[in-house]
Amino acid sequence: MISAERFRQIAYWADELNGSDFEEARRGITEKSFTAGSYICHKGDRLDYWTGVVSGLVKLSAVTESGKSVTLAGLRDGGWFGEGTVLKNEARQYDLVSLRDTDFALMNRATFMKLFETSAAFNKILVRQLNERLGHFIALVEYDRTLGATAKLARSLAWLLNPVLYPRASKTLEITQEELGLLCGLSRQATGQSLRQLQAARLIDFAHNSVQILDDAGLRNFGE
DNA sequence: TCATTAAGCGTTG
DNA sequence: CAACGCTTAATGA
Numbered sequence: 001m002i003s004a005e006r007f008r009q010i011a012y013w014a015d016e017l018n019g020s021d022f023e024e025a026r027r028g029i030t031e032k033s034f035t036a037g038s039y040i041c042h043k044g045d046r047l048d049y050w051t052g053v054v055s056g057l058v059k060l061s062a063v064t065e066s067g068k069s070v071t072l073a074g075l076r077d078g079g080w081f082g083e084g085t086v087l088k089n090e091a092r093q094y095d096l097v098s099l100r101d102t103d104f105a106l107m108n109r110a111t112f113m114k115l116f117e118t119s120a121a122f123n124k125i126l127v128r129q130l131n132e133r134l135g136h137f138i139a140l141v142e143y144d145r146t147l148g149a150t151a152k153l154a155r156s157l158a159w160l161l162n163p164v165l166y167p168r169a170s171k172t173l174e175i176t177q178e179e180l181g182l183l184c185g186l187s188r189q190a191t192g193q194s195l196r197q198l199q200a201a202r203l204i205d206f207a208h209n210s211v212q213i214l215d216d217a218g219l220r221n222f223g224e
Numbered sequence: 225t226c227a228t229t230a231a232g233c234g235t236t237g
Numbered sequence: 238c239a240a241c242g243c244t245t246a247a248t249g250a
Binding site for chain 3: 189194208
């Protein structure tokens with residue numbers, strides 16, 4: 001269980017819930033840490049929690065038939081995920097890997113289902129998240145086939161700044177080029193090169209350990 | 225063949 | 238000391 005203050009810190013949606021729902025949610029959440037490089041879960045595992053990334057960086061990936069790993073999404077601090085899996089009460093369909101030391105907030109399934117069945121505000125939060133993620137996965141279909149390296153990077157960056165999934169996110173990301181490469185399926189040097197291209201196009205700026213987004217619409221539409 | 229990558233190394237913040 | 242840029246040899250479409 002966590003304090004009300006802590007709850008507000010780690011869940012951007014906390015204050016959308018009314019008093020009793022707020023309490024219900026708060027009581028159902030615990031925190032857990034993972035070190036860099038560890039698997040939070042593999043495909044097929046059960047993970048019966050709605051999960052928030054408090055701090056750190058997480059990769060959501062799948063393994064193709066040919067055996068290579070494909071990243072489906074990156075999750076940064078402030079993001080909440082797994083609502084689809086908890087709702088359907090099924091095993092995870094993807095691998096979840098922490099790219100750095102990461103702290104998670106976990107809402108247990110009983111709490112999640114109770115809120116789902118009784119709280120309109122909670123449903124509103126869920127629908128908003130699911131809808132946004134649907135858009136992400138649709139974009140992903142063309143992503144791998146048609147887009148070049150720089151466009152891939154541009155889309156990944158745009159998603160890490162998604163205002164619905166990360167309403168509190170600043171325009172500056174603290175992330176290394178290697179981590180960024182892991183997230184969008186690029187090597188370190190390809191990532192660096194693409195960053196320079198996006199900078200030349202005035203869509204971003206970057207320095208050691210950080211990327212600043214200057215034009216999110218431009219990033220989303222890059223390469224069209 | 226041409227493009228991309230992992231590995232190593234010197235430099236930088 | 239970790240992150241970055243650059244070179245090189247290997248790899249693969």
